Structure formats: C-alpha cells, structure tokens
Amino acid sequence: NAGVTQTPKFQVLKTGQSMTLQCAQDMNHEYMSWYRQDPGMGLRLIHYSVGAGITDQGEVPNGYNVSRSTTEDFPLRLLSAAPSQTSVYFCASRARAGGNQPQHFGDGTRLSIL
C-alpha cells in the first residue's frame, strides 16, 4: 500500500550542485505534480503531467526540469541549486486531471541549499 513515494526525505546541497528528487506512484494515476511549500506561501505548483510523455509548467517552474517517461515515475531535477530553492517539496498524484478525485501526496522532501 505504498501510494506516492518520494526520495530522499532530506537533502543538503551546496549552491550550484544539481540533483534529482524522485517520485513514484503505484496507483496507475494519470496526473502527477510537484509542489513546493514555503512559510506563509502555501503550496505552489512547480510542474505537472497529465500522462506519460506530457509535462507542463506550473506557477514556479524556473530552475526545475521534469520528465514523465512512465506512468509511475515523475522525477524533479534541480539544474543548479540556489538558496532560494530551500523548501519542502511534495509530489502528488490524482487518478486524472479533472473532477473531484482526491490528490494523494508523498511524505515530502526537505531540501536545504547552502
């Protein structure tokens, strides 16, 4: 009963380093998304995907890349980490984009950029 799995749970990077946050879901959901959560800002959408091979930008995409080669996986890549990217990152999935289906979140990745 895994649901949405994110790795790692914690990460510290130096400015300029790159890394990939992993996200996998085992519910055969079409829709997946990445959010960042900062104090006083709520969750903000970074990128999303409505199905394998299809991705699009959300509200705050700069500095991040995504790909969706399979239905299950939706990795988020930080190209050159900056202190402004220090945040908590959540991956989420829904059965499909529209409608009232609930969105399932992963446990989050706490990322610090020094």
Place this chain on the structure above:
Amino acid sequence: RKEVEQDPGPFNVPEGATVAFNCTYSNSASQSFFWYRQDCRKEPKLLMSVYSSGNEDGRFTAQLNRASQYISLLIRDSKLSDSATYLCVVTPYGSGNTGKLIFGQGTTLQVKP
C-alpha cells in the same frame, strides 16, 4: 490579491468548542473546492470536498457560498487531535485538463485541553 485567501490564525480553542474557518477565492468561475488537513511537517491529506449544497462528515461541515465567493469549514466538539493546519483548495475554471489546484496558505488550529 491572492487567488485563495485564508486567515492564518492560529485559532486557539478549548476542547469541545465549535470553530469555523472561512476561505475566500477571487475567481468567480472556480469549479471545485476542497479542504485539506496538514499536520506539522507532514503531507497534506484530503479532509473533504465541498459541494454547493453543503456537506457534512461527522463533526465537520463544509459550505460553499458562490455569490460571496467563500467556503467555510465548521468543526464541532473539537478534539485535541483536530490540531493541525487546514488548507483551502480551489480548482480554477478551465483547468479541467491541467488538474491545477490553488492552495490557500492555511489556517492553524490549536485545540487546548
């Protein structure tokens, strides 16, 4: 103006109290509405969807007022375990193909013994 606005609180209430939160949204054509709950340093979890006719789930009642563009969450007989941050979530009009959800910043509830 933010698309979804909530009073961040915190709301400090004694056990057994009734507490209500409001959330306002700016896009009058918004389509779907939800309340999520987020415990400290945990992921958000769906509490309930909000329907035009209002809906109830145990001690929780959600209502939608499209004319005034706000949704509310009422918690009766508060429990210590209700202490959390409650996130108001809205699906903007025309986002059916994007699945985009707009989150408010959350309202923090602290229930005291």
